[in-house]
Amino acid sequence: MARRRTTTVKTGTRRTTGTRNPLLLVALALVVCAAGAAGWGGWQRYAASHDDAASFAQARDDALAAGEQAVQNMNTLNHKALEQGLDSWEQSTTGDLHRQLVDGRDAFAKQIAEAKTVSTAKVLSGAVTELDQRAGRAGVMVALRVTVTAPKGEPAVKESRLLGTLTRTSGGWKLSALGQAPVGSTGG
Amino acid sequence: MSTTRHLVNRRRRLATTPSRTAENGPEPLAGVTAAPATATEPGPPAAPATTTEPAPVTETTEGEPDPDGGSDPGDGPGRRAEGGSPDDVPSRRDSRLRITLPAVLCALTVLLGAVAVWAFASASGLRDEPARQNAALTDIAGTSEVKGRISEAVGAVFSYDYASPARSDRAASTYLTGRAVQQHKDMLADVREQAPEQKLVLTTTVTESGVEFLDGDRARLLIFADQSNTRTGKDEETTYAAAMFAVDAVRRGDTWLIAAIDTFTR
Numbered sequence: 042m043a044r045r046r047t048t049t050v051k052t053g054t055r056r057t058t059g060t061r062n063p064l065l066l067v068a069l070a071l072v073v074c075a076a077g078a079a080g081w082g083g084w085q086r087y088a089a090s091h092d093d094a095a096s097f098a099q100a101r102d103d104a105l106a107a108g109e110q111a112v113q114n115m116n117t118l119n120h121k122a123l124e125q126g127l128d129s130w131e132q133s134t135t136g137d138l139h140r141q142l143v144d145g146r147d148a149f150a151k152q153i154a155e156a157k158t159v160s161t162a163k164v165l166s167g168a169v170t171e172l173d174q175r176a177g178r179a180g181v182m183v184a185l186r187v188t189v190t191a192p193k194g195e196p197a198v199k200e201s202r203l204l205g206t207l208t209r210t211s212g213g214w215k216l217s218a219l220g221q222a223p224v225g226s227t228g229g
Numbered sequence: 230m231s232t233t234r235h236l237v238n239r240r241r242r243l244a245t246t247p248s249r250t251a252e253n254g255p256e257p258l259a260g261v262t263a264a265p266a267t268a269t270e271p272g273p274p275a276a277p278a279t280t281t282e283p284a285p286v287t288e289t290t291e292g293e294p295d296p297d298g299g300s301d302p303g304d305g306p307g308r309r310a311e312g313g314s315p316d317d318v319p320s321r322r323d324s325r326l327r328i329t330l331p332a333v334l335c336a337l338t339v340l341l342g343a344v345a346v347w348a349f350a351s352a353s354g355l356r357d358e359p360a361r362q363n364a365a366l367t368d369i370a371g372t373s374e375v376k377g378r379i380s381e382a383v384g385a386v387f388s389y390d391y392a393s394p395a396r397s398d399r400a401a402s403t404y405l406t407g408r409a410v411q412q413h414k415d416m417l418a419d420v421r422e423q424a425p426e427q428k429l430v431l432t433t434t435v436t437e438s439g440v441e442f443l444d445g446d447r448a449r450l451l452i453f454a455d456q457s458n459t460r461t462g463k464d465e466e467t468t469y470a471a472a473m474f475a476v477d478a479v480r481r482g483d484t485w486l487i488a489a490i491d492t493f494t495r
Contacts, residue, residue: 068334075341082348089355094367098360101367165493166475168439168451172366182439182451184473184493200493202453202473204437222437222453224471 101169101179107214108181108207109167115219116162116187116201120153135210136217159190165200177209182222365440365448372440375448378485379478380435383452386413386487387433387472391424406479406486413490428461433472446480 089095111133118126127150130142165184172179183203190196206218355361366372382404389397397417405413420431437453456470477489 064331065334068331068338071338072334072341075338075345078345079341079348082345082352086348086352086355089352092361095355095358095361098363098367101365102360102363165473166441166451166491168441169366170437170439182437182453184451184453184475186493200473202437202471222471224455224469 097172097174100174101172104172104179104207104209104214105167105169105181108169108179108205108216109164109183111207111214111216112167112181112183112185112203112205112219113162113164115216116185117160118153119159120157121159123150123153133216134219135208135215138217138219139215157192160187161190162187170204179207179209179214181205181207362444363442364445365443368443371443375443375478375480375485376438376440376450379448379450379452379476379487380438382485382487383435383454383476384433387417387431387454387456389417389420389424389429389431391427391429394421394424404487406481407488409477409487409489413487416490416492426462430459430461432457432459441475448478448480448485450476450478452476 114129114133117129127142127146131139131146134142163186165186167181167183170180170182181204183201183205185201185203186198187201188196188198202222204220204222205216207214208217209215364371382400385400386397386404388400401410401413420429423429424431433454433456435452435454439451440448441451442449452472452474454472454474456472457467458470459465459467474493475491476487477491478485479488480486
């Protein structure tokens with residue numbers, strides 16, 4: 042009797058250890074799985090946020106946005122707010138282009154003040170043609186529609202094909218060169 | 230043999246009874262092994278067996294095969310401990326442990342799971358950023374391929390020689406698809422009409438192209454092109470025109486086709 046009882050106690054003990062272990066094992070397995078998933082996810086996130094292609098893509102989009110804005114600024118000028126407009130020109134540029142603008146500012150301001158024109162520009166489309174992230178240089182092409190309103194006559198609308206070079210400065214991407222895409226140079 | 234060991238154990242235990250509770254602290258293993266016993270035997274039927282008959286228990290275990298005896302020293306005292314008077318403290322500790330451990334594991338699972346969900350969501354969110362979707366320039370080979378193909382297509386499709394109109398048709402069917410087919414027809418309608426009479430030769434050359442957007446088999450390009458229009462009728466004259474437009478391109482197999490032409494008309 043006593044013996045049987047002890048055996049039942051023993052098996053009972055063993056069984057409880059048995060039922061408890063699987064539970065614990067399952068819980069542990071879940072924890073391990075969750076830890077694995079968390080680790081993998083963390084790695085994925087790290088990889089996603091430290092992706093070279095992504096930072097390049099971001100630089101490209103930054104350059105394009107800055108380029109389009111700068112081109113638009115450079116083609117917008119109201120004779121009534123001349124100083125403000127020319128300031129924005131200077132802020133949008135750097136390097137040689139900036140120097141040219143600063144040097145020619147007074148003469149140009151006089152010219153616009155006499156002509157009393159208002160120019161507004163709309164970027165139709167733009168693309169980055171090249172991007173050298175390390176050198177901090179980018180090439181952009183912008184399709185632009187410029188409307189020039191003179192005191193007399195109808196507003197003149199013209200479309201411009203512009204090629205610009207951007208240089209990265211501490212204040213972001215700025216235009217260091219801007220010009221019309223040449224026409225007829227290919228000679229058919 | 231196990232009997233003597235048990236006896237020794239028991240004597241030792243009896244001698245140190247007051248300090249046993251303290252002893253349980255540094256020896257959590259004993260507590261753990263004892264736990265199931267207390268767990269399944271909170272009720273009266275099983276408990277008396279061990280409490281009232283401590284000696285028979287050890288004596289009967291003696292009858293059992295030796296391999297079991299090996300586990301006895303650890304097992305015995307633990308089980309006997311619960312039968313003893315300071316039984317309450319360890320069992321409460323055990324049950325607390327029994328609840329806390331799975332609870333901790335559960336919490337850990339939930340926490341780590343949450344971290345995993347956040348990390349994956351955040352990673353996919355980062356990947357889905359519009360900047361990354363656009364492979365223009367980041368995919369150097371793809372960018373240059375689509376630029377090359379579309380420049381070629383634009384040149385072919387917007388060139389027209391009065392002497393061989395079939396070539397233009399062939400180019401149109403080769404490089405155009407979807408909406409671009411009709412757009413191209415409309416754009417070249419005048420040229421087709423005047424060409425035979427004026428002996429018109431229209432040549433389009435892409436001078437600049439930039440990929441605005443590239444994602445798998447779709448792309449959008451900005452094109453600057455020169456168009457030379459040569460009338461070889463009475464007196465030969467050539468006029469140049471600057472063109473700018475955007476092209477939506479789709480990939481078909483291993484080539485790119487023009488799917489739509491955007492001339493920025495208001």
